[in-house]
Amino acid sequence: MYKHDVLDGDSEKWYENGHRESIYPYKNGMLNGDAKHWNEQGKLTYTTEYKDDKKQGADRRWSERTGKLVEEVMFANDERNGLKREFNDRTGKVLSALPYVDGDKEVQKKPMMKTA
Numbered sequence: 393m394y395k396h397d398v399l400d401g402d403s404e405k406w407y408e409n410g411h412r413e414s415i416y417p418y419k420n421g422m423l424n425g426d427a428k429h430w431n432e433q434g435k436l437t438y439t440t441e442y443k444d445d446k447k448q449g450a451d452r453r454w455s456e457r458t459g460k461l462v463e464e465v466m467f468a469n470d471e472r473n474g475l476k477r478e479f480n481d482r483t484g485k486v487l488s489a490l491p492y493v494d495g496d497k498e499v500q501k502k503p504m505m506k507t508a
Contacts, residue, residue, distance in 0.1 A: 407432050417442075431456050446470035455481035471495035 393401030398421040405413040411434040417425035423442035431437050437456055441449030447467035455462045462481045466474030472492035480487055491498040 435459055441467070458482060462482050491492075 393399070394395045395401075399418040401418060403416045404417060405415075407413050407427060409432060411432060412430055413432075414429045415429070416423060416427045419425075422445040424444065425442060427440045427442060428436060429438050433456075435456060435458075436454055438451070440447055440451045443449075449467060449468045450463045451467055452461060452464075453463040454460060458481045460479065460481050461484065462479050463477070464479075465472055465476045468474070472495050475489050475491055476487045478487045479485065
């Protein structure tokens with residue numbers, strides 16, 4: 393949907409079988425809100441939060457096989473910022489959690505050991 397020649401509203405795509413493929417919310421020509429994508433069977437496969445055309449908040453992916461959450465990455469100003477967590481697609485248990493700051497993986501710093 394356009395308002396004064398600027399995209400404003402939801403941009404939607406559909407599969408030939410009638411299931412929705414994706415929805416991207418626009419306001420004043422920029423992505424704003426939760427973008428969503430589904431597979432051809434109608435199962436949600438990922439969502440991404442946007443603010444002013446930048447990833448802001450959670451980017452989540454689900455297993456097409458089980459429908460369970462398999463990855464969640466936090467974003468701020470279009471860069472990874474916060475935890476990236478991966479989950480087992482059957483049990484939902486956390487497999488890994490890596491912290492990011494301004495797009496870079498943070499390495500846990502350990503105190504240096506003195507050698508004799």
